[in-house]
Amino acid sequence: MKYYIIAGEASGDLHAANLMKSLKNLDPAADFRFWGGDLMQRVGGTQVKHYRELAFMGFVEVLFNLRTILKNISFCKKDISAYQPDVLIFVDYPGFNLRIAKWAKKEGIPTHFYVSPQIWAWKESRISAIKRDIDKMYVILPFEKQFYEEKHQYPVHFVGHPLIDAISQHQLGNVEQFKKEHQLNQNRVIALLPGSRKQEISKMLEIMLSITNDFPDYQFVIAGAPSQDEDFYHPYIKKKNVNLVMNRTYDLLSTATAALVTSGTATLETALFKVPEVVCYKGSNISYQIAKRIIKLDYISLVNLIMDKEVVRELIQKDLNRKNLKTELNKILNKEYKQTILKQYDELEEKLGGTGASENTARLIFEDIKN
Structure with a gap:
């Protein structure tokens, strides 16, 4: 299977890298093309852009860098079209990823979102775009499932928090x-x-x-x-x-x-x-x-x-x-x-529900696109 993954920050790089490892366990022939960081690169695949090129913080900073952001969005769409992935996986980074998802949905590309945008904090209006453009949502905070399903009637998967995986798997050197x-x-x-x-x-x-x-x-x-x-x-x-x-x-x-x-x-x-x-x-x-x-x-x-x-x-x-x-x-x-x-x-x-977030999410994604 061909997986196109977009992570725009250091935390997304960590979670996406662990997800990629779990996907490779299920799908040894997995081919990855991604926007991310060093951790994803170590897993393998083709890195399109490093998140260092994407990190704009705050309302004012985003405004000043709007031209660069729009160029990145345009380039990303062309790159996805050329790659023709079996699934497009977004990891957090909602301002960018939801724009790509809107386009991808129209193109008929399966859209999966891992680590929900924090719409329970702000921009709750994004729920309409999520319902329209995201095929599957995987949430990592226990209260998010209730927020989506009870308040907005949008089914999601609570998979546990990937940080527990990352920390439990961390091989401490000699302290x-x-x-x-x-x-x-x-x-x-x-x-x-x-x-x-x-x-x-x-x-x-x-x-x-x-x-x-x-x-x-x-x-x-x-x-x-x-x-x-x-x-x-x-x-x-x-x-x-x-x-x-x-x-x-x-x-x-x-x-x-x-x-x-x-x-x-x-x-x-x-x-x-x-x-x-x-x-x-x-x-x-x-x-x-x-x-x-x-x-x-x-x-x-x-x-x-x-x-x-x-x-x-x-x-x-x-x-x-x-x-x-x-x-x-x-x-x-x-x-x-x-x-x-x-x-x-x-x-x-x-x-937070214990270990297994990466494995849970990888299994759900793989089973969905395999069927």
Whole structure:
């Protein structure tokens, strides 16, 4: 079978790569053509574009790059037509993928969507396009099935969360060797996960690193994103207790005492590694003001959204400052406070439904296009 897959971000690259592995187990002759990243490339197939070329963040940034985005959409349609896939698989990245899906549906190409757009948060009007253009939807959050089926009468498959697979399959190297290699001290590591895009990394690290002098006995270790070069981080690692590790986020989380994390998939990854965290977010003021008026959520982190309560502290926009960050980091370094968080992390993992998301989704896709 021929599979055309579109993932536009680092998290999509991870989930798509694991899906590809599962599809290959079911279909050894699987042929992949994709938009994605390094992880998908390692599985095999033909990479059309890297997600680094697609990563535009926020309303203003998208507007400034609209011409590039439209060119990519046009090119993608032509590339799909030339490839003639048996199935088109979208992995998150809804702004781009739903446009391609509208075209593909008219072309008679089967459309499957893995990792639902977060229309329960904003742009709920997209439900009409999803019903019209997406043949099969695979959701990874437990409340999404109820949202789609009860509120919008659109049947979906809840397959479990792929991060549980990714973490359970992660082959940790020798932890002691990792610590030695990066000169990390036991129980004294604060992981900094500032995001994957240049503009958010710069903004987040400036604030996160403002408190390093307040915790001289701890090492602050930046998780370098695979989408960035190591040189990009060099201006941020001038302080004595600041280190950088590239492409080793899971190894870092396995050794971390606590973490400061930019909102997004990383908040859930950190929780699944059982690391107490403070969630951080600060965007451009214009983008934030627009988002605040259209996003109808009580929380921004996946941890709190899934649990439907504040499990981890969220510092957003003006609340993300040196004083608050210092206060909240002190809290999660407290042993008793940490135990409370870890207990709720266990409940979170139970809600996510265990391992098997990639295998479940691959089986459903393969059976559907085979018949």
